[in-house]
Amino acid sequence: MLARTALAAITRRPAAFLRSSWPWRSLAYLLCSAVHAVAACVTIYAAYAYGVGLATAGAVLAVAVLTLPAAAFERWRLRLVDRAPAGDPHVKPPRPGVRAWLATRLREQATWRELGFTVVAVSVLWLMDLGMVSSALWLPLLLMSGPFQPSMTPVDGLPLFAAGLLLIPLFAYLVAAWAGCRALITRAVLAPGDAEIIRSRARLVDAFEAERRRIERDLHDGAQQRLVSLSMKLGLARLDLPPGSPAEAQLAEAHEEAKRALAELRELIRGVHPQVLTDRGLGAAVHDVAGRSPVPVDVDVSLPGRLPAPIEVTAYYVVSEAMANIAKHSRARRGFVYGRLHDGALVLEVGDDGVGGADPAAGSGLSGLADRVAVTDGVLTLSSPPGGPTSLRVEIPCPRSE
Amino acid sequence: MPPLRIALAEDGVLLREGLAGLLDRFGHEVVASVGDGESLVAAVAEHTPDIVVADVRMPPAFTDEGLRAALTLRAAHPGLAVLVLSQYVEQTYAAELLDSDGGAGIGYLLKDRIGDVREFVDAVERVAEGHTVVDPEVVRQLLSRRRGPLSRLTPREREVLGLVAEGRSNAAIARLLVVTEAAVAKHIASILTKLDLPPAGDDHRRVLAVLTFLRG
Known part of the structure; x- marks a missing residue:
């Protein structure tokens, strides 16, 4: 069976995991944060070149304008490490036009979640992403560079190269694990689809409940009224018969039966809806x-x-x-x-x-x-x-x- | 007993007609026969009946309009006898009724009891006389809930206590249990002693004392 996410892939047999595309996908996923890194660097450069005030204003404007595309980008790159589609949480504006669109977006919880996520992604997350990649790679790469160091003979360097090569798979796990975790966070914030499933289940339960009430009402208005009526008529009929006569005995039996049916129906209705x-x-x-x-x-x-x-x-x-x-x-x-x-x-x-x-x-x-x-x-x-x-x-x- | 003037409130036409016929047959007069709570309040103001017989559940919301109308009527016409019929017995409803105006002239019965026509008409008459009539099912629930002093009663005494709580007279209890009235009186004296209730002269106050005890 195919793994659905990078995190799930980690738990597979090592050979299967390492041969799969998941390590590469995870690496690509994390490297996408380079975009954020560039944005952050441009802001810092701008602060030096044009002053902190202007740079801050520019950054705030950029985040405000780019929040929606940035979130869309995050959902897109999610596909690298999570096969399940991440749905767009935004609703369609009720009317065409920029005003309606803006009003809808500003009122949506999703927009504000995306804003928060974008701020965190640009300020912190990219550091963690690229930091995780570089810290996973520095030791293997350093070791593998051994044979090419001028101070080292190729013969001395080869074992180091081999050791570095052996470490790479180990660090592939680290990269995939962080990529998987980051994807979980991203999905929870930017595509909270599970919440929708719970809501739809709640709707289903409500619908069942409404149906039960309807059934209860129908039984109450219909069968129960008729049975009470029947029982009353049987009771009246018994008054007209001489007590102890065979006909009266038969009628008494029928009467008891009707009363039992009524009692059973009452319990049934109570179970349907109290x-x-x-x-x-x-x-x-x-x-x-x-x-x-x-x-x-x-x-x-x-x-x-x-x-x-x-x-x-x-x-x-x-x-x-x-x-x-x-x-x-x-x-x-x-x-x-x-x-x-x-x-x-x-x-x-x-x-x-x-x-x-x-x-x-x-x-x-x-x-x-x-x-x-x-x-x-x-x-x-x-x-x-x-x-x-x-x-x-x-x-x-x-x-x-x- | 002199014919009673009865106001009837029941939204099921079939049952309403049946009930009217039944009460008529026992010599009582149905002065008003309506299908919802509001009309009942209006009918009582117009006809000043001796007793109101009302279904708990009526239009428009089909919840507890009948009960609310009964409570409103009790507040507006102190001493008006009210018998409430219900498809289910709920202690909560019984409690609300018994709390209105001391519980005198209050009845709360399962609709099923209509089938036992003689007993039903008897209940209507007793409520009209100012007695309290509570459905055996409610009493059963109350008895099962209370512990403590009740455990001191013999099975026979519990049986008698249940019948007392339903609002039966000594004579009726004697008839139902096939014993003499003197035996019933002895049981009741013993029950009241065991439950630390004061001996009550008339049936009616005795019922209320027992119900208060059971609900407590």
């Missing part, structure tokens, strides 16, 4: 889940007002899943739920005094929960040593909202 969560928020919903748990659960959830809906829903699923696990696997005598808004994050902890040993890898709902939490930029941690106790902790960044 109404109390929409109406009264996370605190109330957690109390209601805890109230239904066969294991007694202490609830200590205190939240100021309502949280954004996606966070409430995610937190709710975490609590219900954790409760279900406590009831099913923990053999606990007691559980607890703790919830607070702390430093701009929702902190939820669900635990029990059971047997522990919960394993997220064992295909439980836990890994699914972790995925859901990740979509909200949250973190889920589980502590469940064999013998217990088990504690599940979730932190979700949470802007306050009413």
